[in-house]
Amino acid sequence: MSEKNRDGKRNARERLATERAKQKAADRRRRTLIVSASVVCVLGLAAVIGIVAANAGKNKASSGSGPVVAPSGALGKDSLAIPVGKDGAKSTLTVWEDFRCPACQAFETRYRSTLHGLTDAGKLRIEYHLVRLIDDNTNGRGSLHAANAAACAQDAGRFRDYHDVLYDNQPPETTDAFADDAKLIALAGKVKGLNTPAFQKCVKDGTHNSWVNKSDQAFKDARFSGTPTVLFGGKNIYEDQTLTPEKLRQMVESAARG
The missing domain is CATH 3.40.30.10 (Glutaredoxin)
Known part of the structure; x- marks a missing residue:
């Protein structure tokens, strides 16, 4: 095999290795983004649930749908x-x-x-x-x-x-x-x-x-x-x-x- 052919194959292997390294790095970044986005979504959902629950509590108190609490000394x-x-x-x-x-x-x-x-x-x-x-x-x-x-x-x-x-x-x-x-x-x-x-x-x-x-x-x-x-x-x-x-x-x- 000529020296020229050997150099060509070596360069091809190096390019393939480089591409594979880039692909792995891209995959790692994508997985990180997916995990981060999932965490953000979970946190965001928790915040929304918290806000809804708080507002529900306020609405419940405002509408008078909570427990009946008589004032002190009430009778009859x-x-x-x-x-x-x-x-x-x-x-x-x-x-x-x-x-x-x-x-x-x-x-x-x-x-x-x-x-x-x-x-x-x-x-x-x-x-x-x-x-x-x-x-x-x-x-x-x-x-x-x-x-x-x-x-x-x-x-x-x-x-x-x-x-x-x-x-x-x-x-x-x-x-x-x-x-x-x-x-x-x-x-x-x-x-x-x-x-x-x-x-x-x-x-x-x-x-x-x-x-x-x-x-x-x-x-x-x-x-x-x-x-x-x-x-x-x-x-x-x-x-x-x-x-x-x-x-x-x-x-x-x-x-x-x-």
Whole structure:
């Protein structure tokens, strides 16, 4: 074999070896990229799952589909009533209300001083039931969030004061401002000792949302005509067009005398 042929074969083998080395290197890079891409996909999927789960938790809390947590001191069937006044009071007023309801605000504005005076004197106990009637009519969230915040205030022993603040700052019925938890927390600043980290967490977590929904369902099951529904001795006295704060006071004081 000539020297020229031997050189040609040697060069061919060297080129083949070089090509094989390049192919192996390319294969290693491709495998590395595939593995890296798989890791990224897994991590990305985990992140997406985490985000979905977190949002699902938030939506669950926001919608009130979580566990039913009654506020501290709630009483009655299914612990749906928040009491204001002394246990020994001879009279009980049952009020079904919605913090977005203009008629509820009108009732509170007209009767507040009378109700405060009678409860402070130990002659009357009021049992408040919170509903979300306006939310249902407007596809809103403010009635639910405000009722939850009021229940959070009950946990802190500040229900009546915060209850009054909500009505004093009630937005127009067409404006769902109470859906903003930040607003509800800011309003808590008007009640001494209420705006604490515990209250803020309770509001943001929607701790009592499911309880509010259960109360709302009880309202619907009772087939009441609207809010406010104000019961005294089992009778809806707010439907009585002759009712006045003075007449209510006389009814309560008469019961107190026996």
